[in-house]
Amino acid sequence: MKKLITNGTIVTAVDTYQADIVIENEKIIAIGSNLHIEVDEVIDAKGTYLFPGGIDPHTHLDMPFGGTVTKDDFETGTIAAAFGGTTTVIDFCLTNKGEPLKKAIKTWHDKSEDKAVIDYSFHLMIGEINEEVLEELTSVINDEGITSFKVFMAYKDVFQADDGTLYRTLEAAKELGALVMVHAENGDVIDYLTKKALAEGKTEPIYHALTRPPEIEGEATGRAAKLTELTNSQLYVVHVSCQDAVEKIAEARSKGIDVWGETCPQYLVLDKTYLEKPNFEGAKYVWSPPLREKHHQDVLWNALKSGELQTLGSDQCSFDFNGQKSLGKNDFTKIPNGGPMIEDRMSILFSEGVKKDRITLNQFVDITSTRAAKLFGLFPQKGTIAVGSDADIVIFDPNVERTISAETHHMAVDYNAFEGMKVTGEPVSVLSKGEFVVRDKFFVGKAGKGKFIKRAKYGQYSIRDQEIKVPL
Ligand code: URP
Ligand code: ZN
Ligand code: ZN
Numbered sequence: 001m002k003k004l005i006t007n008g009t010i011v012t013a014v015d016t017y018q019a020d021i022v023i024e025n026e027k028i029i030a031i032g033s034n035l036h037i038e039v040d041e042v043i044d045a046k047g048t049y050l051f052p053g054g055i056d057p058h059t060h061l062d063m064p065f066g067g068t069v070t071k072d073d074f075e076t077g078t079i080a081a082a083f084g085g086t087t088t089v090i091d092f093c094l095t096n097k098g099e100p101l102k103k104a105i106k107t108w109h110d111k112s113e114d115k116a117v118i119d120y121s122f123h124l125m126i127g128e129i130n131e132e133v134l135e136e137l138t139s140v141i142n143d144e145g146i147t148s149f150k151v152f153m154a155y156k157d158v159f160q161a162d163d164g165t166l167y168r169t170l171e172a173a174k175e176l177g178a179l180v181m182v183h184a185e186n187g188d189v190i191d192y193l194t195k196k197a198l199a200e201g202k203t204e205p206i207y208h209a210l211t212r213p214p215e216i217e218g219e220a221t222g223r224a225a226k227l228t229e230l231t232n233s234q235l236y237v238v239h240v241s242c243q244d245a246v247e248k249i250a251e252a253r254s255k256g257i258d259v260w261g262e263t264c265p266q267y268l269v270l271d272k273t274y275l276e277k278p279n280f281e282g283a284k285y286v287w288s289p290p291l292r293e294k295h296h297q298d299v300l301w302n303a304l305k306s307g308e309l310q311t312l313g314s315d316q317c318s319f320d321f322n323g324q325k326s327l328g329k330n331d332f333t334k335i336p337n338g339g340p341m342i343e344d345r346m347s348i349l350f351s352e353g354v355k356k357d358r359i360t361l362n363q364f365v366d367i368t369s370t371r372a373a374k375l376f377g378l379f380p381q382k383g384t385i386a387v388g389s390d391a392d393i394v395i396f397d398p399n400v401e402r403t404i405s406a407e408t409h410h411m412a413v414d415y416n417a418f419e420g421m422k423v424t425g426e427p428v429s430v431l432s433k434g435e436f437v438v439r440d441k442f443f444v445g446k447a448g449k450g451k452f453i454k455r456a457k458y459g460q461y462s463i464r465d466q467e468i469k470v471p472l
Contacts, residue, residue, distance in 0.1 A: 001025060001040050003434065008045030008395065012052065012384050013366035021050065023391040026433035031387060045395050048428060051365055052384050053087025053118075053392030054346050055372040058238055058262060058313025061091050062111045066336030067327055071318045074115035075447050076412040077342055081316075082118050082437040082445060083410045084343040085427040087392035088382050088453070089316075090372075092150055093122040094159075101136045105144055109452065116450030118432045119392075121376070123148040123181060127161050129168040141176050145454020147377050148179045148236070153220045154187035154288065166224065170233035177457030179260075179375060180228075181236045184220035184245065185212060185289055194333050205282030206275045208332045209290035217289050218244025225252035225259050234258040234458055236375065239315050241267045241289040243299040250308045260375060261309040263300050265341055265348040266291065266417060274417075283325040284415050286335045287317065301358045310371045312349055316342035318413045340411045344404055344418055350396075351423035374470050377456030391434035398425045410443070 003023040010019055010031070022030040022037050030037060059081075062073040072080065074091075081089055093108040095101055101124060108122050124140060126133070126149045140146050151166045152159035161169075166182065173180045193211040202210075221237055225248055228235040237249060240261045252259040266287070271294040275282040285291055303309040317338025319325055328335030346368050353359040359367065373383020380389050401424050402408075406416040430438040437445035456462045461470045 002037065003041045003043060004037070004039040005043045005045050005050060005393065005395070008048050008050040010050045010385050011361055011365050013362055013370035016361060021385065021393065023431070023434045026390055028385065028387055028389050028391050031385070047397065049396045049398055050385060051085065051394040051396055052369045053382070053394055053430065053432065054085045054368045055088045055090070055378065055383055056081060056086045056314050056316070056342060056345060057090045057311055057372040057376060058264070058315050059089045059091045059342060060315070060317040060338065061089070063092070063094065063317065065317065065338065067334070068319065068324050068336055070338065071320055071324065071412045072316065072340070072342070074112040074120070075117065076410070077316060078115070078117045078120065078450055079443055079445070080343040080410040082430050082432070083427065083443070085346040085394040085396065085430060086118065086342065087430065087432045088119045088121070088378065089342070090121045090123055090376060093124050095125045095127055097128050101133065101140055105140070105146065113452065114448045117437055117445040117447055118450040119453050120450055121453045121455055122146050123150045125150045125152070125159065126165065126169045127159060129165050134172060137172055137176055141178055141457065147177065147455045147457050148181055149173060150181045150183070152183045153224065154183055154185035154190060156187040156191040160187040163223070163227065167227050167231060170227055170231040170235070174231055174233035177459070179234050179236050179458045181238050182224045183239070184217060184224050184237050186216045186220045189216055198331065198333065203331050205280065205286050205332050205335060208286045208335065209272050209275050212288060212290050214242035214244045214292055214296070217242055218248055221245040222248040225249065225257060228252070228259060229255070229257045236260045236262065238262050238313060239264050239267070239289060240300070240309060242292045242296045246299050246303045246308060250303070253308065260311070261303070262311040262313045263304065263309050264313055264315045265345050266339060268297055268300055269348060269352055269421070270417065271297065280326070280329060283328060283335045284321050284417060285339065286325070286332070286337060287315065287339050288337045301353070304353070304367060305359050305363070310367065311375070312345060312367050314341035314345040316340065318411055320413050321415045339417045340413045341417065343409050343411055347423045347426060348418065350398070350425040355424050374472050377458065377460060378453065378462050379470055381462045391431055393431045394427045395429040396425060397428050400424070400426050402426055
């Protein structure tokens with residue numbers, strides 16, 4: 001089965017040009033004009049951009065957290081992702097202390113394999129390091145194809161690992177060729193501040209932000225960067241929300257330390273005042289790190305522009321307002337942390353970033369797709385439009401205007417954090433490995449069509465049996 005996409009403008013992280021794309025089965029087999037290849041179907045993409053499918057490097061689908069389970073699972077979550085132009089998600093596989101890593105990985109495969117409509121992979125949480133864990137890591141990388149580990153520096157008594165664990169994870173990652181990801185907030189200080197606030201009768205959602213100030217994120221980011229320097233390893237800081245953390249990342253990078261940073265759409269366009277909304281509505285905006293004062297937004301945009309931050313994750317972690325967020329009605333520490341962001345990740349960056357001249361069109365592709373593909377061992381199978389790459393393609397109308405709303409979104413939750421926001425630009429159709437998942441804004445995909453992707457080691461192309469360095 002061959003398809004030709006014609007009349008569109010191809011945009012990659014480095015080029016913008018008009019050409020036709022020929023797809024055969026799952027792959028792009030030709031790019032050019034006057035190709036003279038017989039095809040079964042011609043798709044007219046006049047007036048649109050053709051982007052490589054987005055890669056969302058940070059999702060929590062079907063994840064138990066905060067006394068409940070995230071509302072979007074691998075089916076609803078990946079459908080919503082596809083509507084937003086994302087064709088690959090990398091989800092966080094949680095582990096339990098004392099249990100084999102393989103058991104946790106199997107649990108995540110069971111959650112996803114018959115449900116995902118687009119391709120996916122996993123990062124693996126490391127909560128403890130001991131001989132058994134260290135022994136398993138080689139096989140996690142070589143056999144499971146999971147080449148990134150996540151260490152939480154916050155969520156005391158839940159996910160938080162100590163500095164020794166982070167240090168040893170960095171050491172192991174260096175040796176084995178993995179990328180270590182951190183949730184960088186000082187969990188011990190947060191624990192103290194939240195208990196103190198509650199003892200003073202401060203229970204409303206805004207105290208979530210007030211007990212997790214930006215300095216605490218900056219401190220943990222700097223500490224993680226220092227441990228990365230000590231181990232000569234590599235680090236990726238997830239959901240960077242503030243100037244304090246950006247400065248620590250920039251400082252480390254200027255010293256040649258291998259530190260990368262991701263921000264999320266919510267930090268670029270929403271601010272701390274959302275947590276003060278009346279009638280407990282502030283709970284809709286409770287996630288960690290919290291929303292910051294508005295001036296941090298300019299710092300984040302500038303960091304994306306200058307390359308101090310390189311990627312945009314959604315940190316999709318959705319909970320209904322009614323029935324889930326409401327668990328914390330009388331105590332902000334019981335509000336499940338997280339928000340529904342998977343669907344609007346790319347639209348917000350395009351509308352607020354490209355359309356407002358904060359970043360270029362090619363940076364948009366790099367930030368939403370290519371850089372994540374390179375950092376997480378998916379490139380060039382994914383993350384670009386090139387002959388031989390998977391035909392994960394977004395046909396994107398850059399001029400259509402729409403208003404974001406829970407009434408029209410495809411996530412399974414009862415609210416949208418960007419409700420009422422006007423955006424310009426939207427995916428019209430989305431192909432995953434050569435097949436439409438979304439066609440003319442209708443879902444035409446199928447649960448189970450998305451497959452688990454084994455990833456290459458850190459810094460290598462996604463040719464798993466050869467050691468070829470990828471320029472990051
Ligand atoms: O509040 C958030 N971000 N929830 C998801 C878990 C995490 O910390 O990434
Ligand atoms: Zn986190
Ligand atoms: Zn997260």
